[in-house]
Amino acid sequence: MGRAERGGDHRGVGRSTWGRAAKLGALALLVIPLTTGCSVDEVLRFGWPVGVTPQAEQMRHLWTSAAVAALVVGVITWGAMFWAIIFHRKRKGGDDVPPRQTQYNLPVEIVFTVIPTIIVAVLFGFTVNVQNFVEKDDPDPAQTIDITGFQWNWDFAYPGSTAPNGQPVHTLGTSETIPLLVLPTGEKIKFVQRSNDVIHSFFVPEFLFKRDVFPDPEVNDQDNTWQVDSIDKEGAFVGRCAELCGSYHSQMNFEVRAISPQLFDRWMTLRKQVNPATGVGYTAGEALAAMNCGQLCTPQAYTTYPFTTDRTQRSASEPPVALPATAGS
Numbered sequence: 001m002g003r004a005e006r007g008g009d010h011r012g013v014g015r016s017t018w019g020r021a022a023k024l025g026a027l028a029l030l031v032i033p034l035t036t037g038c039s040v041d042e043v044l045r046f047g048w049p050v051g052v053t054p055q056a057e058q059m060r061h062l063w064t065s066a067a068v069a070a071l072v073v074g075v076i077t078w079g080a081m082f083w084a085i086i087f088h089r090k091r092k093g094g095d096d097v098p099p100r101q102t103q104y105n106l107p108v109e110i111v112f113t114v115i116p117t118i119i120v121a122v123l124f125g126f127t128v129n130v131q132n133f134v135e136k137d138d139p140d141p142a143q144t145i146d147i148t149g150f151q152w153n154w155d156f157a158y159p160g161s162t163a164p165n166g167q168p169v170h171t172l173g174t175s176e177t178i179p180l181l182v183l184p185t186g187e188k189i190k191f192v193q194r195s196n197d198v199i200h201s202f203f204v205p206e207f208l209f210k211r212d213v214f215p216d217p218e219v220n221d222q223d224n225t226w227q228v229d230s231i232d233k234e235g236a237f238v239g240r241c242a243e244l245c246g247s248y249h250s251q252m253n254f255e256v257r258a259i260s261p262q263l264f265d266r267w268m269t270l271r272k273q274v275n276p277a278t279g280v281g282y283t284a285g286e287a288l289a290a291m292n293c294g295q296l297c298t299p300q301a302y303t304t305y306p307f308t309t310d311r312t313q314r315s316a317s318e319p320p321v322a323l324p325a326t327a328g329s
């Protein structure tokens with residue numbers, strides 16, 4: 001079969017094959033979202049978890065844009081591959097003359113070097129932009145939280161506030177009580193981290209952000225502060241230590257309790273007062289319970305459980321036999 005005949009055959013095969021491929025592709029595009037029950041938002045998320053801060057949402061936009069750009073490049077590349085595989089395969093009865101060779105074509109080589117370089121540069125530019133947004137520190141945040149990590153729990157202090165004992169209001173986690181990090185929604189919050197012993201990592205999955213907690217951050221030249229512009233959703237969000245820090249690393253959990261600024265102000269007012277029932281300052285849990293605002297005011301964590309120090313216990317996430325009835329510290 002000569003080249004001219006192959007060309008004719010090529011066009012014939014092309015029309016029907018491409019037509020079938022296009023129909024199948026359109027069908028797949030229709031069937032996938034319909035059968036999986038995914039919304040457009042979920043599809044465009046490409047598996048990215050739902051965050052609760054503007055920082056998390058910015059990272060999601062970067063992820064969606066990068067995934068769409070990668071898919072466009074992928075479709076072009078797959079198209080070129082399958083076009084070559086289908087229309088330029090060796091045919092039965094064909095001559096054994098190799099097709100026209102096009103290597104060392106300088107313009108093509110230049111185009112194929114410049115295009116990926118531009119793609120990488122654009123991705124890099126957008127990534128730097130989002131990173132700068134996530135890492136920017138406002139000089140005047142509405143709230144500041146001092147985080148102290150230690151083997152194997154957390155202490156959260158609210159500098160500038162004074163508890164009845166004269167110390168800043170703070171919430172200390174123990175083996176019996178998951179520490180509740182109570183925060184207001186809709187406000188800029190600054191976190192300042194430090195460890196008392198080894199390196200930990202402060203991680204709230206819903207913030208889609210974690211940062212290592214270093215001992216002596218100044219000596220270790222660590223940027224130990226970061227901020228969220230706001231928490232856009234009320235609720236309880238589990239927090240974890242994300243740096244292997246010893247025996248009970250996996251159980252070094254806490255809970256962020258995001259409540260409205262009005263509730264937060266009431267909570268903070270209570271924490272500065274003596275609880276008549278105990279004769280000492282309100283704990284985080286007692287102050288929540290006193291506000292009685294429903295599930296959001298549950299005095300204990302409900303996204304995670306206190307850990308048992310029994311070394312024969314083998315499950316990290318199993319709740320203890322009975323949850324402690326007392327409010328958190």
Ligand SMILES: [Cu+2]
Nearest residue numbers: 200241245252
């Ligand atoms: Cu840790």
